[in-house]
Amino acid sequence: MSGIRFTLAATDGAARTGAIDTPRGKIRTPAFMPVGTQATVKAMYPGEVRALGTDIVLANTYHLMLRPGAERVARLGGLHRFMNWPHPILTDSGGFQVMSLAQLRKIDPDGVTFRSHIDGSEHRLTPERAIDIQRLLDSDIVMQLDECIALPAEPAAVERAMRLSLDWAARCRAAFGDGPGKALFGIVQGGDLPALRRQSAEGLAAIGFDGYAVGGLAVGEPQATMLSVLDETVPALPVDRPRYLMGVGTPEDILESVARGIDMFDCVLPTRAGRHGLAYTRFGKINLKNARHAEHPRPLDEASDWSAARDYSRAYLHHLVKSGEALGAMLLTANNLAYYQSLMAGARAAIKAARFAAFKAEVSAGWTTEDR
Amino acid sequence: MSGIRFTLAATDGAARTGAIDTPRGKIRTPAFMPVGTQATVKAMYPGEVRALGTDIVLANTYHLMLRPGAERVARLGGLHRFMNWPHPILTDSGGFQVMSLAQLRKIDPDGVTFRSHIDGSEHRLTPERAIDIQRLLDSDIVMQLDECIALPAEPAAVERAMRLSLDWAARCRAAFGDGPGKALFGIVQGGDLPALRRQSAEGLAAIGFDGYAVGGLAVGEPQATMLSVLDETVPALPVDRPRYLMGVGTPEDILESVARGIDMFDCVLPTRAGRHGLAYTRFGKINLKNARHAEHPRPLDEASDWSAARDYSRAYLHHLVKSGEALGAMLLTANNLAYYQSLMAGARAAIKAARFAAFKAEVSAGWTTEDR
Numbered sequence: 001m002s003g004i005r006f007t008l009a010a011t012d013g014a015a016r017t018g019a020i021d022t023p024r025g026k027i028r029t030p031a032f033m034p035v036g037t038q039a040t041v042k043a044m045y046p047g048e049v050r051a052l053g054t055d056i057v058l059a060n061t062y063h064l065m066l067r068p069g070a071e072r073v074a075r076l077g078g079l080h081r082f083m084n085w086p087h088p089i090l091t092d093s094g095g096f097q098v099m100s101l102a103q104l105r106k107i108d109p110d111g112v113t114f115r116s117h118i119d120g121s122e123h124r125l126t127p128e129r130a131i132d133i134q135r136l137l138d139s140d141i142v143m144q145l146d147e148c149i150a151l152p153a154e155p156a157a158v159e160r161a162m163r164l165s166l167d168w169a170a171r172c173r174a175a176f177g178d179g180p181g182k183a184l185f186g187i188v189q190g191g192d193l194p195a196l197r198r199q200s201a202e203g204l205a206a207i208g209f210d211g212y213a214v215g216g217l218a219v220g221e222p223q224a225t226m227l228s229v230l231d232e233t234v235p236a237l238p239v240d241r242p243r244y245l246m247g248v249g250t251p252e253d254i255l256e257s258v259a260r261g262i263d264m265f266d267c268v269l270p271t272r273a274g275r276h277g278l279a280y281t282r283f284g285k286i287n288l289k290n291a292r293h294a295e296h297p298r299p300l301d302e303a304s305d306w307s308a309a310r311d312y313s314r315a316y317l318h319h320l321v322k323s324g325e326a327l328g329a330m331l332l333t334a335n336n337l338a339y340y341q342s343l344m345a346g347a348r349a350a351i352k353a354a355r356f357a358a359f360k361a362e363v364s365a366g367w368t369t370e371d372r
Numbered sequence: 373m374s375g376i377r378f379t380l381a382a383t384d385g386a387a388r389t390g391a392i393d394t395p396r397g398k399i400r401t402p403a404f405m406p407v408g409t410q411a412t413v414k415a416m417y418p419g420e421v422r423a424l425g426t427d428i429v430l431a432n433t434y435h436l437m438l439r440p441g442a443e444r445v446a447r448l449g450g451l452h453r454f455m456n457w458p459h460p461i462l463t464d465s466g467g468f469q470v471m472s473l474a475q476l477r478k479i480d481p482d483g484v485t486f487r488s489h490i491d492g493s494e495h496r497l498t499p500e501r502a503i504d505i506q507r508l509l510d511s512d513i514v515m516q517l518d519e520c521i522a523l524p525a526e527p528a529a530v531e532r533a534m535r536l537s538l539d540w541a542a543r544c545r546a547a548f549g550d551g552p553g554k555a556l557f558g559i560v561q562g563g564d565l566p567a568l569r570r571q572s573a574e575g576l577a578a579i580g581f582d583g584y585a586v587g588g589l590a591v592g593e594p595q596a597t598m599l600s601v602l603d604e605t606v607p608a609l610p611v612d613r614p615r616y617l618m619g620v621g622t623p624e625d626i627l628e629s630v631a632r633g634i635d636m637f638d639c640v641l642p643t644r645a646g647r648h649g650l651a652y653t654r655f656g657k658i659n660l661k662n663a664r665h666a667e668h669p670r671p672l673d674e675a676s677d678w679s680a681a682r683d684y685s686r687a688y689l690h691h692l693v694k695s696g697e698a699l700g701a702m703l704l705t706a707n708n709l710a711y712y713q714s715l716m717a718g719a720r721a722a723i724k725a726a727r728f729a730a731f732k733a734e735v736s737a738g739w740t741t742e743d744r
Contacts, residue, residue: 039691043698047679068666068691076669076687084683294440297448307419311456315448319411319440326415326698 003182004141004210006242010352014234014261017351020211020242022140023181024080024088027055029242029263030351032254032344033090034337035271038063039073039083042271043329044337046085052306052334053341056088056141058266061133062097065123066116070136078138090141090266092246093130093172093187096148096215107147109164127171131184141211142179144172146187148216151225158191165189165215166203173207183210185244191216192225194232201236211242214262218247226253230260251280251343251367255360258347270340274333277321281309281339284367288332293318300335305342308334375554376513376582378614382724386606386633389723392583392614394512395553396452396460399427401614401635402723404626404716405462406709407643410435411445411455414643415701416709418457424678424706425713428460428513430638433505434469437495438488442508450510462513462638464618465502465544465559468520468587479519481536499543503556513583514551516544518559520588523597530563537561537587538575545579555582557616563588564597566604573608584609585616586634595625602632623652623715623739627732630719642712646705649693653681653711656739660704665690672707677714680706 006029008018020027034041034049036057041049049057059079064070076082079089095112098105102114102123111126130145146165149157169186176184186204190196204212214233217226230245237243244264245257254265270280277289281300286293296314304310308331320328343363350359378401380390392399406413406421408429413421421429431451436442448454451461467484470477474486474495483498497505502517518537521529541558548556558576562568576584586605589598602617609615616636617629626637642652649661653672658665668686676682680703692700715735722731 038695038697039688040697040699043702045679045699045702067695068687072667072687075667076685082685082688082691084688295444295447307417313448313454315440315444316411316454316456319454323410323439325410325412326701327412327417329698330415330417330702 033266052338061094070133074136088140091139093145127168131175162189185211187215213244270336306338405638424710433466442505446508460512463511465517499540503547534561557583559587583614590619642708678710
């Protein structure tokens with residue numbers, strides 16, 4: 001029935017490791033999905049994204065429906081061929097960006113109407129159209145359309161958005177149909193209200209999805225809020241399906257969420273930070289804009305497997321960042337994604353070895369040894 | 373006596389092919405040197421620049437003396453280590469950029485005083501300081517300081533600048549000393565006046581340099597003017613030393629200049645054009661901004677050895693360029709440098725086979741088959 005197969009290999013407390021098998025390849029979990037907003041992981045060659053340990057990337061339906069357009073991508077053979085990435089792709093439904101980027105958005109029970117942030121043209125997304133667009137893109141993991149509201153919000157507003165999202169979940173499920181070789185994920189909403197989160201999770205499970213995402217987090221709330229929502233929500237999700245925490249997060253957020261049973265993550269942080277002069281390393285964050293690095297002869301990490309971390313001095317990276325050179329963004333993005341993927345590989349190995357808590361403590365201790 | 377060895381392997385008419393041997397590696401001639409203005413060939417990894425057939429890159433003294441500073445580069449182990457490029461580097465003297473970029477420049481017989489375009493700070497370049505900076509950078513091929521004046525100009529002004537450049541050439545030669553393992557090149561000036569060009573060339577030859585550059589061209593004059601200056605100048609240059617045409621040029625400029633006996637080129641064109649959506653191919657120039665490419669499923673060149681030319685549709689490149697994505701600049705820069713280096717490799721092979729004229733005609737015919 002499901003277009004993909006999820007196999008758990010080991011658990012360690014609530015943390016789990018396994019793999020999602022898709023016709024386009026295996027996704028090792030816990031997995032980090034680099035964000036390829038406009039059909040490109042910014043400042044990276046796709047071969048490089050793959051080489052540093054990426055099994056799946058995320059692309060944004062909102063951006064691609066506006067430019068170049070889903071029908072155009074379909075005529076060009078689908079998103080994989082378009083962006084020269086033959087491996088799995090997850091697409092979001094567009095709902096989140098409609099709320100954060102589009103102009104003059106108007107939501108109604110049937111869908112949402114909005115104007116493009118690029119040229120002001122009017123567009124409409126319904127649950128059925130969101131599925132159709134993702135089918136045109138030929139996405140491997142398709143997300144339901146949902147309404148994600150900003151926190152803090154009134155309980156009544158949170159409940160209304162959760163119930164609308166549940167209604168849209170059922171419509172997406174119906175529109176998706178069989179989807180051979182593809183997966184459809186439902187999205188848990190309910191803000192920071194445990195009862196609503198549980199209702200949402202149970203409602204989605206009753207409909208039945210190939211995987212379950214936790215949405216509406218990492219929207220500005222404290223980490224403690226996010227983690228307590230996970231504590232309430234994850235136990236209500238089916239154990240035999242992958243769980244995806246949308247838009248998260250820092251390395252620390254990710255380890256804390258893995259500890260709570262999350263299997264998949266996406267976040268712009270490693271790529272965006274790389275374009276802004278910030279390096280993630282096992283020693284912590286390093287701000288290459290800082291003048292203290294101007295004559296620092298050491299690389300980010302001599303022991304790294306990756307050229308970006310090993311073959312360029314911090315002084316050179318500082319120079320590139322200060323000079324606005326593209327190579328600075330390229331090297332720091334590569335370093336950051338390599339670090340994130342090595343963190344995920346470490347997490348997977350630690351869970352298999354039943355020492356995830358120790359791994360998390362060791363990694364956290366390392367972060368305190370460098371400047372922030 | 374010379375820090376490098378230049379060997380001619382074959383000539384075909386005035387065209388010649390050979391190699392410059394330096395302690396850091398061999399430079400096959402005719403050679404194209406990608407421009408690494410601020411110690412980076414923009415939007416390219418150094419390993420990539422190398423892989424597509426580059427033997428030597430150019431870096432700009434003006435930019436590097438201002439940021440990060442020559443003494444700082446020296447303390448960090450020199451420019452090669454700084455930019456992770458262990459192969460030969462040619463640095464210009466800074467004179468050209470002082471004229472085109474700096475503020476409040478004031479030239480006198482001893483040197484030039486100017487303010488940085490970055491922060492307005494005052495700096496001075498003399499022939500001796502230009503040599504000193506290039507020594508601090510640890511450049512393999514060092515250029516004399518010269519005065520390059522814009523064309524058209526009054527004959528008296530052209531002659532004054534030529535004589536000043538000749539005087540500075542002698543001072544640079546004296547300041548350079550032995551320079552073991554390094555080369556010092558003189559620069560022919562004299563605008564579009566044949567008699568002055570010949571006097572400049574003969575004056576430089578009398579001083580004695582490891583190579584001879586033709587400067588003050590590609591500054592806006594018609595191609596015919598440039599080529600007629602070469603016709604007058606090249607025969608006055610020593611046959612046993614490399615000849616470098618500075619700042620040139622289009623693929624057509626390069627082939628015409630190789631036909632006139634030039635051995636080395638540098639130009640921002642392939643890298644700058646790549647950042648502006650323009651691809652150089654064996655079919656001619658392709659402007660990826662043009663809407664006609666929006667659904668074009670073919671790559672730039674299916675038969676290319678290079679991923680950038682072969683693995684991405686023109687529709688995708690159009691999308692990247694229209695979306696302002698870094699990957700567009702990365703792929704088009706890589707494509708353009710790959711095309712330039714394949715052109716140089718073709719020229720070298722054709723000269724060896726004594727069929728350079730036929731090669732030039734075939735290549736030119738290919739350029740007319742695609743849109744411009």
